[in-house]
Amino acid sequence: MDFANALSEIERAVSSAQVLTSADLRATYEIDWSRRWKGNASAVVRPANTDELSAVLAVCNRFKIACVPQGGRTGLVGGGVPLDGEVVISVQRLGSISTSEIDSGIVTVGAGVTLGEVQATAARSGWDFGVDIASRESATIGGMIATNAGGMKVIRHGQMRAQVASLEVVLADGSVLKGGGASLKDNAGFDLSQLMIGSEGTLGIVTEARLKLVRQMPSSVVFLVGVDNLAAGVKLVGTLRRATESLESAEFIDAASMDVVCEFLSSTPPIQRSRWYVLMECAADADPLRGVNEALTRSGLDDDSDTAVAMESTSQRNLWQYREQITDAISCLGIPHKLDVGIPLARLDEFADQVVKVVQTTSPGVTVLLFGHLGEGNVHVNILGADPDDESVDDAVLQLVAQIGGNIASEHGVGRAKARWLDLSRTATEIRTMREIKQALDPHNILNPGVLFPSHVSGVR
Ligand code: 2HG
Numbered sequence: 108m109d110f111a112n113a114l115s116e117i118e119r120a121v122s123s124a125q126v127l128t129s130a131d132l133r134a135t136y137e138i139d140w141s142r143r144w145k146g147n148a149s150a151v152v153r154p155a156n157t158d159e160l161s162a163v164l165a166v167c168n169r170f171k172i173a174c175v176p177q178g179g180r181t182g183l184v185g186g187g188v189p190l191d192g193e194v195v196i197s198v199q200r201l202g203s204i205s206t207s208e209i210d211s212g213i214v215t216v217g218a219g220v221t222l223g224e225v226q227a228t229a230a231r232s233g234w235d236f237g238v239d240i241a242s243r244e245s246a247t248i249g250g251m252i253a254t255n256a257g258g259m260k261v262i263r264h265g266q267m268r269a270q271v272a273s274l275e276v277v278l279a280d281g282s283v284l285k286g287g288g289a290s291l292k293d294n295a296g297f298d299l300s301q302l303m304i305g306s307e308g309t310l311g312i313v314t315e316a317r318l319k320l321v322r323q324m325p326s327s328v329v330f331l332v333g334v335d336n337l338a339a340g341v342k343l344v345g346t347l348r349r350a351t352e353s354l355e356s357a358e359f360i361d362a363a364s365m366d367v368v369c370e371f372l373s374s375t376p377p378i379q380r381s382r383w384y385v386l387m388e389c390a391a392d393a394d395p396l397r398g399v400n401e402a403l404t405r406s407g408l409d410d411d412s413d414t415a416v417a418m419e420s421t422s423q424r425n426l427w428q429y430r431e432q433i434t435d436a437i438s439c440l441g442i443p444h445k446l447d448v449g450i451p452l453a454r455l456d457e458f459a460d461q462v463v464k465v466v467q468t469t470s471p472g473v474t475v476l477l478f479g480h481l482g483e484g485n486v487h488v489n490i491l492g493a494d495p496d497d498e499s500v501d502d503a504v505l506q507l508v509a510q511i512g513g514n515i516a517s518e519h520g521v522g523r524a525k526a527r528w529l530d531l532s533r534t535a536t537e538i539r540t541m542r543e544i545k546q547a548l549d550p551h552n553i554l555n556p557g558v559l560f561p562s563h564v565s566g567v568r
């Protein structure tokens with residue numbers, strides 16, 4: 108009864124057309140992109156602006172209704188999927204884009220704007236955006252901020268956190284937190300916008316962001332080299348970083364991932380078969396090859412036979428697809444276990460050897476694929492062939508990560524997938540402090556319960 112009353116209040120706030128309750132209309136909002144996370148929502152609410160979203164949260168807070176904020180559903184840790192009858196709050200209709208501060212290198216966008224739209228807006232004004240991920244046409248800025256997304260350009264520009272000038276966020280009780288104003292520097296107390304970034308929808312719902320843009324680099328080169336081990340790849344990246352400031356991306360692909368993506372693309376590897384492949388991009392005002400050849404030579408990798416170099420956009424896109432299409436290629440073969448982990452660069456090689464052994468011992472016969480962002484030691488461990496609900500393989504990988512001094516969530520967040528392992532990466536004091544902040548901002552635990560922290564309040568009806 109309470110829920111019916113709450114729903115009529117919500118309908119009054121956003122109109123009944125934007126409250127989806129029938130199973131067929133809810134269906135696409137109840138499953139994530141990877142098909143790993145699927146549940147049911149008691150309703151899907153689609154506010155058109157901050158005032159509407161604020162009114163919706165105020166009602167949910169009063170009736171203690173659990174909510175799952177949702178963007179483009181491209182997350183990979185179950186952070187945006189209702190598993191337990193929560194109300195989904197979709198930000199997809201928050202689609203405003205303002206270029207009024209474009210001369211200061213700032214664009215202001217609604218949470219539902221996709222990364223691709225931000226990139227296109229930036230490009231039209233002679234700017235670029237510092238974060239890029241393969242799901243750019245679907246991933247929304249709100250979700251990317253909530254998860255502090257990383258991607259292919261972190262080595263040069265940092266993660267989402269580094270691109271945010273200020274945020275507008277609706278808190279659990281419906282009040283609106285607007286950080287930063289129009290100034291470019293703001294040192295008056297806590298940086299609450301930064302607190303929200305990476306909080307995975309547990310502290311508030313981002314409605315609008317002022318994003319910092321970066322310079323466009325007109326000349327670029329993409330190259331793929333084969334290396335025998337990841338230590339050689341790490342050395343090459345270090346050599347390049349010392350030789351040039353133009354390094355924009357440094358990615359790695361193992362032989363198993365290259366096989367899978369080649370099969371998917373009906374293609375063959377662009378260079379000789381190798382145990383590992385390193386894909387890099389350098390971008391500069393001019394002469395992007397400056398420093399690159401020297402670094403390759405110094406690393407003993409200048410032999411044409413195992414290096415592919417692309418100078419113009421079509422051949423560059425062609426090389427990039429061997430890295431960007433791996434996720435889709437794996438998805439065609441089944442529902443993988445995905446473990447996005449951060450490993451100290453000095454121990455990357457050791458981790459790559461050990462993780463395969465550990466997984467094969469825990470779950471004999473499965474396929475392990477390793478690829479990711481070399482600059483940050485960010486490994487995407489994908490495991491095909493294990494039962495999606497059997498967490499023993501996840502446990503084995505995450506325990507190894509902790510033993511080796513790595514972190515359990517490098518760029519995808521903790522979500523529901525890794526909440527039970529949070530203490531492998533955070534101390535008891537850190538977890539207590541995080542819980543105290545959560546309790547202060549969302550005392551009824553209505554925002555994304557079960558995400559980040561293991562669930563302790565079911566909260567729905
Ligand atoms: C990537 O870097 C994404 O391609 C997806 O973060 C990683 O599919 C994955 O595991």
Ligand code: ZN
Pocket residue numbers: 258479480487518
């Ligand atoms: Zn990634």
